[in-house]
């Protein structure tokens with residue numbers, strides 16, 4: 001069974017996930033972070049349950065436009081970083 005891919009801003013760490021082995025729990029405690037995504041693996045049978053790619057700039061802007069507070073904060077950080085980097089590099 002392929003792991004389910006979830007949009008970053010639709011991912012709810014406190015919403016329980018179920019594995020077909022019978023385990024279920026909140027995914028937040030079982031995340032593994034990688035360069036471009038995080039995944040959630042079943043602690044009982046090691047099946048990958050969820051894949052959550054980090055959001056693109058466009059996804060963040062889209063989520064911010066719908067009022068997602070995490071996205072709005074993230075967007076502010078991105079813009080802040082861009083201002084700072086621009087000054088350093090140009």
Ligand SMILES: [Zn+2]
Pocket residue numbers: 019020021022023042043044045046047
């Ligand atoms: Zn399992």
